Amino acid sequence: MSEVNEVKKIAVIAGDGIGPEVVAEAEKVLKRTEELFGHKFETEHALFGGIAIDERGTPLPDDTLAICKASDAVLLGAVGGPKWDNNSKELRPETGLLGIRKALGLFSNIRPAVIFDCLKEASTLKPEVLEGTDLIVVRELTGGIYFGEKFRRETENGQEAVDTCVYNVSEIERIARQAFEIALTRSKKLTSVDKANVLETSRLWRETVIRISADYPDVELDHVLVDNCAMQLLRRPSSFDVIVTENMFGDILSDEAAMLTGSIGMLSSASLGEGSFGLYEPVHGSAPDIAGQGISNPIATILSVALMFRLTFGYHEAAASIERAVKNVLDAGHRTGDIAVDKSSAIGTTAMGDLIVAAMSK
Ligand SMILES: NC(=O)c1ccc[n+]([C@@H]2O[C@H](COP(=O)([O-])OP(=O)(O)OC[C@H]3O[C@@H](n4cnc5c(N)ncnc54)[C@H](O)[C@@H]3O)[C@@H](O)[C@H]2O)c1
Numbered sequence: 001m002s003e004v005n006e007v008k009k010i011a012v013i014a015g016d017g018i019g020p021e022v023v024a025e026a027e028k029v030l031k032r033t034e035e036l037f038g039h040k041f042e043t044e045h046a047l048f049g050g051i052a053i054d055e056r057g058t059p060l061p062d063d064t065l066a067i068c069k070a071s072d073a074v075l076l077g078a079v080g081g082p083k084w085d086n087n088s089k090e091l092r093p094e095t096g097l098l099g100i101r102k103a104l105g106l107f108s109n110i111r112p113a114v115i116f117d118c119l120k121e122a123s124t125l126k127p128e129v130l131e132g133t134d135l136i137v138v139r140e141l142t143g144g145i146y147f148g149e150k151f152r153r154e155t156e157n158g159q160e161a162v163d164t165c166v167y168n169v170s171e172i173e174r175i176a177r178q179a180f181e182i183a184l185t186r187s188k189k190l191t192s193v194d195k196a197n198v199l200e201t202s203r204l205w206r207e208t209v210i211r212i213s214a215d216y217p218d219v220e221l222d223h224v225l226v227d228n229c230a231m232q233l234l235r236r237p238s239s240f241d242v243i244v245t246e247n248m249f250g251d252i253l254s255d256e257a258a259m260l261t262g263s264i265g266m267l268s269s270a271s272l273g274e275g276s277f278g279l280y281e282p283v284h285g286s287a288p289d290i291a292g293q294g295i296s297n298p299i300a301t302i303l304s305v306a307l308m309f310r311l312t313f314g315y316h317e318a319a320a321s322i323e324r325a326v327k328n329v330l331d332a333g334h335r336t337g338d339i340a341v342d343k344s345s346a347i348g349t350t351a352m353g354d355l356i357v358a359a360m361s362k
Pocket residue numbers: 018022077078079080081082094097264265281282283284285286287288289290295296297298300338
């Protein structure tokens with residue numbers, strides 16, 4: 001357990017689009033935590049993504065990676081946007097994102113879909129369908145089709161593009177173990193999602209998860225094909241607790257799960273490796289359509305700070321304080337546009353951040 005007065009180093013990467021807006025609110029939460037709980041944070045800002053391409057000619061400058069490696073945790077906003085969409089592969093912000101995950105060994109991406117009762121009205125699902133829903137997507141983050149060989153080639157039928165999906169046993173084992181461990185701390189139910197009726201990587205995935213399950217006899221394991229899972233998430237979301245799945249399926253299913261909470265602006269995430277180090281970021285992207293307007297929802301990023309406190313620092317009281325503050329502010333009826341039923345009463349990013357900071361207590 002961490003000492004209260006130990007200084008924790010946090011690399012802060014605002015990124016592009018709404019990234020800087022939402023990260024600024026999360027930094028206010030860090031400051032308030034210092035005042036309330038006596039924890040000490042040393043933050044260092046680093047360039048990453050599109051802004052790093054513009055200023056340094058690469059999405060992931062060496063010094064940014066060095067700052068992250070010298071830190072206890074990373075707080076990230078979001079990267080990307082239309083300005084860089086036509087860049088070459090090496091000069092896309094997304095390449096930097098995949099690069100930082102790989103370089104930091106962050107193979108496990110935890111994405112909790114937390115349903116706040118008062119936001120059920122903002123969800124596209126009926127409240128009775130959402131009843132009892134509380135799930136976590138555990139997404140494998142450094143393998144699969146994202147990282148397999150990719151190239152283009154000329155054929156007699158014109159250009160052909162190839163993306164390869166590769167998984168080895170140890171990559172599947174380590175994410176499976178993480179997911180079983182998480183399931184043990186919750187309702188001891190794990191759903192492994194794959195496409196084992198078609199994909200060889202999914203067959204290896206399923207075989208491996210079944211083999212690892214022998215070490216976790218208390219966890220009830222089931223297997224759901226990804227297409228069915230996408231449907232069941234909307235039909236009976238409360239039947240899921242922990243979902244473990246490969247990289248791309250996890251990317252897609254977690255955005256879908258976001259809509260159970262009311263908005264992608266509510267979904268936090270933790271990316272972890274073997275140790276306590278973690279990268280914490282909202283699940284959403286840089287939202288170019290609303291960037292610069294001050295209307296983005298900072299809650300996903302603020303809840304990512306709570307995850308950082310719990311999973312990397314062991315600051316459970318401070319994490320609970322953030323989660324309580326978010327709940328109280330929402331219960332009091334405050335909404336950013338994405339979660340507001342009456343859009344005319346929506347408040348902005350800064351106002352939401354300020355309300356949450358003001359609601360934090362010991
Ligand atoms: N981790 C990341 O940095 C990350 C994640 C996803 C997408 N991206 C990148 O972001 C860019 C935009 O991608 P996209 O439009 O497909 O996805 P997005 O998540 O940025 O936006 C999707 C929709 O959700 C809304 N939205 C997202 N976050 C919100 C918030 N906090 N508050 C209110 N509304 C919010 C947006 O306005 C948009 O309508 C792309 O370049 C993409 O590659 C980055």
